[in-house]
Amino acid sequence: MSTRDLVLAALFAAIIVALGLVPPIMLGFIPVPVTAQLLGVMLAGVILGAKRGGFAVLLVLLLVAIGLPVLSGGRGGPATFALPTAGYLVGWFFAAFVTGYLSERFVDRSQSGIVQIAGFFLAALAGVVVDHALGVIYLAWGTGTGLMTAFIGDLAFIPGDVLKALIAAFAGRAVMVGYPLLPQRT
């Protein structure tokens, strides 16, 4: 990994942390507060690609593990990984990686704006699916409830996260126009 890649990943990790510290933003059309750290994870994949985006998220998880209060609401510390909800947290890494891989594969600079946004949206959506799948499986195992109950509880968070995938898609396209960084994979 070049020094520039390392710095880009570290800066993005800092952005993900910052998104947890700023107050939630209300979306104009739906009264859902966007607590934005999963948004940051998707943005890491969409903007930096699989390798650097994954490394950025790994850095955030490392900061959590060494006890810095970097998650929204000032959470952090190794105990966070022992909670039954830890699957969602660890899932961030896989979400960023999958989102990044699919973005590299299916979005490139020569496409029209709408195609790029659609590509980014599907990539981010795949990331959401990966994160929720890991989250549900670990939640079901950690609390001893069945997969079905865990899945039903999880459904409440799906609409918000799909919305975040949409925001990530638009933001990814805007950054690609203004300051392209995404590597191409064919």
Place this chain on the structure above:
Amino acid sequence: MKTLYVEGDTFLHRLSPRVKLVSLALASLLLFLIDSPAFLVIALLLGGGIHASLRLGWRLSFSRLWPILLTIAAVTVFTFLLNSPGQALVVLLRLTALALFAAAVTATTSTGDFIDEVTVAARPLERIGLVKAADIGLSIGLVIRFLPEILTRYQAIRDAHHARGLKLRPLTLAVPLIILTLRNADEIAAAIDARGIRTQK
């Protein structure tokens, strides 16, 4: 960024970080393997005792622990409703004990010590060519160094919105924040390379 480390000179502060981390890992393994409430109550009392030996005081202890206690409470209610009161009790005892142990380690180990341990732990990964162990410490340092600047930049963008009478929207906040931040990457990378930080051994 304010870390969860608390200055002090207790027994746990002086204990080697590696011993603390390995014991914490072993404790969490034991806590998850054993379901007996009696054992878990003993573990909880032990955790409380260790935490009390740090002499943080009630107010500070509570303000540090409440975010995780809130999550534990939610998980306990969830288990109580879906499973049995017995299982809810086990979950409550287990997670609270673990939170106390972990909080004691976090409070007595500085970020620098943690980075050293992480670097040592990454040595085997370096040998198989996955990462350079020293890069991990460098990256953590970079995140902590640049976080305040990103927050300042966020405030500047927010003020710019207010000055123009615009409503805050995720897109108009995130895009300039990301572009402005990542633009610095070239300069920072050049500065790191110019100092030869990554080639030193």
